Amino acid sequence: MKLIFALICISISLNTYAQNSKNTADMLFAKGNFTKAIEAYKSIKNLDEVYDKIAKAYIAIGNYGKGLEYYKKALTAHPEDALLKYEYAQLLTKTKNYEVSNQLFRDLIKTDILNPNYHYELGLVLEKQRDTTSLDAYKTTYNLDSTHQKAIFKIAKHSLQKRKFEDAHKLIDKGLESYDQNIELISLKAQAYYHQEYYTHSVVWFKKLLELGEASEFIHEKLSLSYAENSDYEDAIYHRKEALKYNPYDANAIFVIGTYYERLNNFEMAEEYVSNALKIKDVSLSHEYQRLGTILNRQKKYEKAIKAFQKSLKEDPSNIMSEFFLIRTKDEFYADIDSKIKLYEDYLKKKEKSPFKTYAETRLKELKQEKFIEQD
Incomplete structure (x- = not known):
């Protein structure tokens, strides 16, 4: 009788120890001490019950190899x-x-064909495999949910991408009905309007992204371009300058800002x-x-303009x-009027098929008339 009682006590003690060990491990996991x-x-005797926990802990510290290993053991169990x-x-x-x-995922779909996430995850895999049927998987997901x-x-x-705007x-509107702050869908909406050349609408949707804290070089650049298309050059300049903060040495962006200032007649x-x-x-x-x-010409800085055209x-x-x-x-x-006349004469000799030939001939005629009048 005493032996049976002792065995029962040992069994209870071991179960209590195992439970305490699992509770300790769970607490460490919950606190992020993976x-x-x-x-x-791993100190627990029956590892079959915690293989998945070990796998998740390894994943949490970035050891995906061990994560795979222990998930495989969990599935075997x-x-x-x-x-x-x-x-x-x-x-x-x-x-x-x-x-x-x-x-x-195909095995999972066989067990529960109505689970939308199984189809979505399969779609992700197919997309990575460059299998065009991934779109069918996404559509099945949508039909289920x-x-x-x-x-x-x-x-x-x-x-x-197929320009089926x-x-x-x-689809985007349907998605925004259930979650109106979906950053990805709002971005698609803005891009769709931009590609449709509905720039007033694209401004509204790109600005929504900014309101949601999604500032980026891409968003500011597209806002700048949208404003410029509507001739709102001050706003276009502001957002292009914001885009420059992400890439301060973007020569193309700097040049574009210059052209916007030109449109505002701010030649300096x-x-x-x-x-x-x-x-x-460097190209x-x-x-x-x-x-x-041309900008220097508008300011009558002709000497500097000549050097620019020569460059x-x-x-x-x-x-x-x-x-x-x-x-x-x-x-x-x-x-000197003679110097001007020579300019056009030399130009016409060299450029007989120039698209500016008519203008050059007209201007040469005007200069010769001016010279004749001065001589009189």
Whole structure:
């Protein structure tokens, strides 16, 4: 009798110890002390019950290899546990084991064909495998759950890429009905309007992203471009400058700001930004120097404009626009009428097929008449 009582006490003691060990491990896990939690779980006698916990702890510290190893052990111990299989398949996808995760999700779908997440996760795998049937999986997800935000995003994004804007808007609006602050769907909405060239609408939706704290170079750049298309150059300048904060040496963005200032007739600021862009660029600058020359001309800084057009031609000798602008600027700058006449005569000899030939001939005629009058 005493022996039986002793065995019962030992059994109770062992169970209590095992339970206490599991509770300790669970507490360590809950507090984020994952390495200690792993040690505590491994000290438990019946590991079959905690393999999944060990796997999750390894995943939490970024050791996906060990996570896979212990999920596999958990599934061996509990082969019918759908949740374990689902989590293991997700980890396989994350670690690019697509063939295995593909099969596991297909197995899960066979057991519960009406589970929308099984279809969505399979879609993610198929997409990674560059299998176009991924879209079918996302559509099945949506048909099973019309509020599934991630599936809606995937289908709407595909519609946008195919320029099926009406389909994209319908899906996005459906998604926003159930969650009106979905950043991804709002971004798609803004981009759809932008690509449709409905710039007033795109401004509204890109600004929603800013209101939700989603500021980025992309958003500010698209806002700037949208405002510019509506000739709102002050707002366009503001947002392009905000975009520059993410990439301060973006010569193209700096140059564009200069062109916006030019549209506002603020030629001093236009000159500053275009000049700064030129300092940064290391490719052919013919067009940029040409633009700088025209800005300088608007300020009647003819001597500086001449140098800009000369630099433009040095960058690209075939730039006929800069070549002609150079002559026109010299025409404005030179005081000697004979020098002006020679400019156009030399130009017409060299450029018989120039698109500016008629203008050059007319201007030459005017100059000769002026000279004749002066001589009289």
